[in-house]
Amino acid sequence: MTLELGILGDLDVRVGGEPVNTGSPRQRRVLAALLVDANRLIPQEQLVTRVWGANPPSGVRSTLHTYVSRLRGVLTPTGEATLTRQPGGYTLSTDLANIDLHAFRARAAKARRKSDPAGRAVLLRHALELWRGEALAGFDTEWAAAVRVTLHKERLAAQVERIDALLTCGRHAELIAELTELVIEHPLDERLCEQLMLAYYRNDRRADALQEYERVHRGLAEQLGTDPGARLRELHGRVLASAPDLAVHARGTAAPKIRAAIPRQLPSAPGVFAGRRAELASLDRGALTVISGIGGSGKTSLALHWAHLDPNRFPDGQLYADLRGFDPEWEPVQPEIALRAFLDALGSPPETLPEGLDERVALYRELLADRNALVVLDNAHDVEQIAPLLPGDGECTVVVTSRDRMAGLDGARLLTLDPLAPEDARDLLAARLGEDRLAEEPEAAQELQALCAGLPLALGVVAARVATSPWLGLAELARSLRDDRSRLDGLGIGDGRVDLRAVFSWSLRALSPEAAELFGLLGVVPGVEIDRTAVAALTGTDASALAELESANLITLSTSDRYRMHDLVRLYAKETAGASATEALRRWVDFHTHSAYAVERALFPRRAQIELEPPAPGCVPATFDDMESAMEWMDAEQGNVAAAQVLAAESLWHNRVWQIARAMDTYYWRRGLLSERVALWAAGLRSAEALGDVDARVLCLRSLSDAHARMDQHDKALLFVERALELAETPEVVAHINYSLVAACDRRGDHRRGLVHAEATLRIYQGLGKPALHAQGHMAVGWCLLKIGGRHADARRHCEQALALYRAHNDRSGEAGALEGLGLLAHEAGRFEEALAYYEQARTLSVRLGNLYIEAELLEHIGEAYTGLGLHVRAREAWERAVESFAAQHREREVQRVQALLRHPAAL
Secondary structure, three states, X not given: OOEEEEOOOEOEEEEOOEEOOOOXXXXXXXXXXXXXXXXXXXXXXXXXXXXXXXXXXXXXXXXXHHHHHHHHHHHHHHOOEEEEEEOOEEEEEXXXXXXXXXXXXXXXXXXXOOOOHHHHHHHHHHHHOOOOOOOOEOOOOHHHXXXXXXXXXXXXXXXXXXXXXXXXXXXXXHHHHHHHHHHHHOOOOHHHHHHHHXXXXXXXXXXXXXXXXXXXXXXXXXXXXXXXXXXXXXXXXXXXOOOOOOOOOOOOOOOOOOXXXXXXXXXXXXXXXXXXXXXXXXXXXXXXXXXXXXXXXOHHHHHHHHHHHOOXXXXXXXXXXXXXXXXXXXXXXXXXXXXHHHHHHOOOOHHXXXXXXXXXXXXXXXXXXXXXXXEEEXXXXXXXXXXXXXXXXXXXXXXXEEOOOOOOOOOXXXXXXXXXXXXXXXXXXXXXXXXXXXXXXXXXXXXXXXXXXXXXXXXXXXXXXXXXXXXXXXXXXXXXXXXXXXXXXXXXXXXXXXXXHHHHHHHHHOOOHHHHHXXXXXXHOOOOEEEHHHHHHHHOOOOOOHHHHHHOOOOEEOOOOEEEOOHHHHXXXXXXXXXXXXXXXXXXXXXXXXXXXXXXXXXXXOOOOOOOOOOOOOOOOOOOOXXXXXXXXXXXXXXXXXXXXXXXXXXXXXXXXXXXXXXXXXXXXXXXXXXXXXXXXHHHHHHHXXXXXXXXXXXXXHHHHHHXXXXXXXHHHHXXXXXXXXXXXXXHHHHHHHHHHHHXXXXXXXXXXXXXXXXXHHHHHHHHOOHHHHHHHHHHHHXXXXXXXXXXXHHHHHHHXXXXXXXXXXXXXXXXXXXXXXXXXXXXXXXXXXXXXXXXXXXXXXXXXXXXHXXXXXXXHXXXXXXXXXXXXXXXXXXXXXXXXXXXXXXXXXXXXXXXXXXXXXXX
């Protein structure tokens, strides 16, 4: 079967020409990430980052394993692709010709090797025909956006090369329409402007050629403050002169009128510097780079350290200006003043300086036109301030440092400084204090690094305090910084420029009132990340101020719509929060409560509902159309929902505490988050008891019993469920508690006692006239009979009745449980093929439900069935995957049990 894999457009997979369903949006991201680097090992951590961003949710490796397993089922049967797990990561292996991206690159490379321009144009056309639209369309992760930019640059390069080849062949008339469309898409691309001018001129449209030059000249001046490059200016002159030789267009440059001096304006390099290896390498590759980051992240140090690494890199000099963009004592430097200083340094006589700013900018660019010089614009405020200070076309390198990301600066490479890695933070402390000093108190040194959260300024303050106070031990300093409420007090030494609170305040002063208010609210919100919809709930209006905070580097975008704040910035932000914080936090808790309960309803729609108070005004919770989107939301938000429960408990919003426990229960169970589930319900029970709500207490007690039972804490499980039974007031609640006792007895191995409770459960459920519960009662009895043994016919009858009822009422979770029971019965009877069929059906349902807990158990059973059939290789594969899944859920007893089977399969 022919396999076609496309990412040059939306993700498109076809087998034999027919489209194939590749699953949920996040599963499709996994496939796209594998296709970009097909036939290469992608480390698991890297794959996780590509799909979930820099801060994936817990349990993500199990989720990734599930997605890969599903994709393997899509790709492997074609015989043209394999998806394998290897030590450290995953590899998708296939003929690269099956993937449109790699086919495009191969065809473009082949075209570039062809000397005949007509043949080169044909091959490039064949390559470009593989594009169906925007690459990785619909994928909104940070990784996808970066890859998309790279791929579209490759596409544009191929388009330009094809047009060059066709122009060489004299086919200018047919290119005007195509070039016009490309110029509209890339209005300031001088290569395309040059090609369109040439096509116009050769088609006897000289006026149109000149008009195109004026358009791009005006656009460059207005948007970049620059002029067209030498090549385009030369073509313009030839068109004006109606030159006959435009078919052979040569590069030419004019000599500057003034011979520039060689300026040496750089300040000294920082005395101590550590880390930033990737950033230094990026600076080597950029002609115009913006180094951006929060105050204290080391922007200026990085720029100056790099500039001094190779004194011969810029033989024509270095220009430097501190533009004081965020200085608390001075207004930002006017560009006219900085420009005058640059012209003086370049040797322009004062008496010859033009009067107007535009003329001085033109002179400045002319002086640098053929120079290989460095221009450092330090502490810039915005694009408007630096636009007149940018050199024009030529070999100059420009480095801008700013707290602002300079989003409007076209053509710039943005280099955002993250916190230092732990090893680099240690190197910075060691460089200031000495290795011996750190070795004296290694644990305290490590704690200080953590408390500084990788911020170079904070590390420098710590080092300065130790250096100026020899009696101050590292452990004592660490103790003084542990308290979040006073840490910023300790990260200052009296000088406002090295006081963290003061440095952060300079950024706050530049914010609008709306952004400043949101900044404070984000400081009081618990959790590591927050998404845009939760921000809207927090403000009670919208999340529009996020863009301003991101531009100021006070928050960072970790994925398409999730934001995080540096730990120390968060402490400062919390200090600035106003009186509206309490109401905002209530909206935030309500958002996560109602959204999590919407997830619960999507995962387990037949479960008895609970009544939630309406959310606070201004809070709009998330809603879900299907189970997959609900599960994906909770995968991303589970940490915030858990933090909302903690905040609700601290704020004495007791109803929300037990309601959040109920809302997260199914998710925690399916994801195998067993210890987290115990903590969830323990908090719920404390709040239910504080409320005196008997129904909520019963729910929490029996749920906590089940959570302890699955942790093999059987005595606790029985204790809690028996307490629930004492409080039960209705037959249905009594039946629910008996059902919980079945689970507790099953995990304890006391199946005969469990059967007593199971039969009581079934008896009550039958009397209630609720078929879904009736099925649950049959399953409980069938399960106990199965475990006791000797009554297989009765056990099978109950399991089959449960299966029929579950299917009749579309309860897929219950159906999977019944199929597992029937599989175990067939297995014990020696009907291994029948057992395997039941297990596989149950596993398919569990995978669809995202139930990693049950899937792991079914993999173990599948391995046992394969062993019964003598298929030992397949048994080993199933058991190895079971071990991986059990380990991800921290189910150590199950891991050891299956590992024993792997060592001694004959023990079965």
